[in-house]
Amino acid sequence: KSYPTNGEFICPSSGKPCSCGQDKVHNCENFANGASNGEHRSVSYNEIDGSLYKEKELIFPPELVLRNNLPLQLRGFGGISWYRPLKLKHLLDLKSLHPAAKLVLGNTEVGIEVNFKNAQYPILISVTHVSELNVLSIKENGLEIGSSVRLSRLQEVLSKVIAEREIHETSSCRAISEQLKWFAGKQVKNVASVGGNICT
Template structure:
């Protein structure tokens, strides 16, 4: 990797200071753990002139969890989240997802906000500057062609790989945002717009691997919130090339509710497959009956239809799609039997 370029570092202590700094420095980036950002700066992928350290903003570092609600500040460390007793007790899918991220040192530094807003990844993008230059810069940097799909007509297929997003999507979470334009709360699912549809132009609501977040200029995540559902069982699992450090080949979060012998509620979300985390649509139609082969086959069909899995990693797309289906089946079967 190359040496870090020069940049200014601002240390904020309040949320208002962060907002003002973002307004004054539109090209700035927030620095939480820096486990992804600093690597990308070294590789010349991004070159922000200003970094805003948010690790001392108390408003962003709180965790509140009980049997009714969950609230996590954007600067909460992943290790803290994974080991939080109330989160493990009432929202196991979140604790498990946080505990699966990278290795212990990364989790000690990485934050919730960083993982939720993780830059999309691709074999042709996450390389050194000289490698990218030698291979004709891709669409996500300074090129005009997506090397994964050269005939994609200007659509980028870089993949979202954050682990916490699918876990929180199964809880119907909301995300709090702040910026120069004020504060607002949106559904977490609305934060992600990486649909990568070749038959439609890129818009604010339907982006691709390059335009994958719906954040407004200067806006950033401050917290995520969710409500518990009585009787909801949840879990997260993923496949990766190495059992530590590596991003997911496919990550799956499942939350379900069983009433007697009936599947009453089913939510399944994926990461590592599309330019956005995918909350599977159509699972409600699988509910209202016992978990049987018909339900599992229906789940497989939904996965095949909605998981994209292009060749953005060393593993083939068809393998990731199959793994996604297998993991979903395993988690659903296990949680239903508990």
């Protein structure tokens, strides 16, 4: 089945955006193979660079990648407040203003506490976008790992360090990397953080 996205029709035969419409679906296979009979035209998926859609799997929208992050303050049901600061100073200011606020990143532990332990957190502060906490740099004498660094990103950097450095320099990296192989699935590692797991 095909679904229009932003006015574009996705061909069920090729999986690509096209102008054939539902009544001409049977002709789309020719277009998928590079042929065009005048009724079909390729559709640009990216307004930024105008490149054409060539893969069946949808990409992450480039517009969102290029979008500037902004600090957020949201009010939710039951008086819950959600903050998302971008700088460590703003995080510290919020924490001093709301000492009982819960810091969240992947939100996996807080979700368990709220849903299964009846915990109440009227004020939540997301530290996902605090730049100082997302530092992950390789230095001559070791690694600098911010507490908000995602486990999947840490795993990638550890693999790089292990491949590039001498074996006697990477014993800790290998131990952490080996442990991360057994830690949850990729989806969880994409949101779980170093600091969150130390605190838990």
